[in-house]
Structures are given as structure tokens and as C-alpha cells.
Amino acid sequence: MLKDRIFVLETKRQAVHLFLGLTISVAVYHLMPIVGYYILVPLMVALIVLLQMQKRCPNLRIANHLVCHFERDNDAINCPFKGSIFYGFGIIPPILFLPLNYACAVIAVLSVGDSTSTWIGKFFGRIRIGHKSLEGTLTFFIFSSLAVLLYVQDYQIALIFGLVGAILELFTLIDDNLFIPLGLTILYHLLNIITPNLIV
Numbered sequence: 001m002l003k004d005r006i007f008v009l010e011t012k013r014q015a016v017h018l019f020l021g022l023t024i025s026v027a028v029y030h031l032m033p034i035v036g037y038y039i040l041v042p043l044m045v046a047l048i049v050l051l052q053m054q055k056r057c058p059n060l061r062i063a064n065h066l067v068c069h070f071e072r073d074n075d076a077i078n079c080p081f082k083g084s085i086f087y088g089f090g091i092i093p094p095i096l097f098l099p100l101n102y103a104c105a106v107i108a109v110l111s112v113g114d115s116t117s118t119w120i121g122k123f124f125g126r127i128r129i130g131h132k133s134l135e136g137t138l139t140f141f142i143f144s145s146l147a148v149l150l151y152v153q154d155y156q157i158a159l160i161f162g163l164v165g166a167i168l169e170l171f172t173l174i175d176d177n178l179f180i181p182l183g184l185t186i187l188y189h190l191l192n193i194i195t196p197n198l199i200v
Contacts, residue, residue: 007123010118010119010122010123011119013083014115014116014118014119015115017083017087017111017114017115018111018112018115018116020111021087021107021108021110021111021112021115022108022111022112024091024107024111025104025105025107025108025111025150025151026104027039028095028100028103028104028107029100029101029104029151032095032100033100037095037096039095040092040095040096043088043091043092046088047085047088047089050081050084050085050088051085053081082175083175083177086174086175086177086178087110087177087178089178090110090175090177090178090179090180090181090182091106091107091110091181093181093182093185094106094107094181094184094185097185097189098185098188101151101152102151102152102188102199104150104151105147105148105150105151105152105161106161106180106181106184106185106188107181108144108147108148108150108151109144109147109148109161109162109165109180109181109184110165110176110177110180110181111147112143112144112146112147113139113140113141113143113144113147113162113165113166113169113180114140114169114176114177114180116139116140116143117136117137117139117140117143117166117169118136120135120136120139121133121135121136121137121139122136129170130170132169132170137166137169137170138166140162140165140166140169141162141163141165141166142162144161144162144165144166145158145159145161145162145163146158146162147162148161148162156198157198157199160187160191161184161187164183164184164187165180165183165184168180168183168184
């Protein structure tokens with residue numbers, strides 16, 4: 001029974017992570033040329049609301065519904081909306097410091113790679129690598145590489161970003177929603193210095 005509940009919870013969580021992440025990447029891609037960095041305003045408002053919601057409105061029905069149906073038990077008690085908050089902060093550096101198509105590619109890597117790898121790794125992973133799995137890591141690499149191609153039509157870049165994203169997810173030092181986009185933003189600038197002809 002508990003296993004079934006965890007399966008349903010994680011399936012819902014990762015489906016929302018995937019859908020919202022791709023929606024955000026598409027919205028940024030189409031709206032940023034029109035509104036510029038004002039695209040960050042709704043993101044900052046959402047972050048403020050999430051940070052304050054449980055402190056100021058602990059009995060708010062919609063907040064309690066989201067916590068009950070989408071948060072893992074430990075996070076629900078200690079830090080509701082932790083993943084969403086880190087995600088919001090995580091996508092700010094690529095939006096600010098990368099060309100539009102690469103910023104959207106990084107957001108897509110985080111959304112597609114993290115959601116698919118978590119789901120596959122948690123329920124079908126057999127070969128453990130620390131608290132992750134080889135199956136989850138390979139899933140991250142494959143699906144995030146494909147996600148990059150939505151915005152950057154270069155297979156070499158797609159494979160590099162997918163591979164580095166998978167490694168960052170495997171050995172994350174902090175929440176992967178923050179660590180992966182920050183790491184890929186740094187990777188872009190390193191590649192731009194080392195192999196400027198590769199980045200177009």
C-alpha cells in the first residue's frame with residue numbers, strides 16, 4: 001500500500017515537473033524577445049509567494065492541497081515547496097547569462113532529464129551509484145540530450161549538455177534543481193572560452 005502511494009506521488013510529481021518545465025522553457029523562448037528580462041517578474045512573484053505561503057497562511061486550502069498531493073513526506077514537514085523554490089532560483093542564471101536558445105535548452109534539460117531520471121531510477125533502477133542508479137543516470141543523459149535539440153540543433157552540444165547534466169545530477173552537492181542549471185550555465189561559458197567555434 002505504501003509502495004503504491006509512493007509510486008502515485010512520484011508519478012504525479014515528475015509529470016508536473018516535466019510539463020511545467022517544458023511550458024516555462026517554451027514561454028521564455030517566445031516571450032523573452034518581446035518583454036526582455038521582465039520575463040523574470042512572474043517568476044520572482046511566484047518565488048515570494050511560495051516562500052511566504054506556509055509562514056503567513058499555513059491553513060490556506062490550496063497550499064495544503066498541493067503539499068498533501070505533491071510533496072514528499074519529509075519535505076512536507078520540513079520545507080514545503082522546496083523543489084519548486086530551488087527550481088525557480090535555478091533557472092534564473094541561464095535566463096540572465098545565456099543566449100535565449102541555450103537558456104531554454106538548460107531549462108529543458110533540467111525539466112526533462114530530472115523528471116524522467118527520478119521516475120525511472122526510483123522504480124526501475126537496479127544498479128546503484130550512491131543513492132542514485134545507473135538506469136536513472138542513463139535516462140537523464142538520453143532524454144535531456146533530446147531536449148536540448150528542441151532549442152539547439154547541434155548533436156554534439158546536445159550530447160555534451162546531456163552528459164554533463166547527468167553527471168551533475170548524479171553527484172549533486174545541493175538540490176539538483178539549483179545545481180544542474182547553474183552547472184550548465186558555467187559549462188556554456190567554459191565551452192565558449194575553450195572551443196568558441198563549437199558554440200553557435
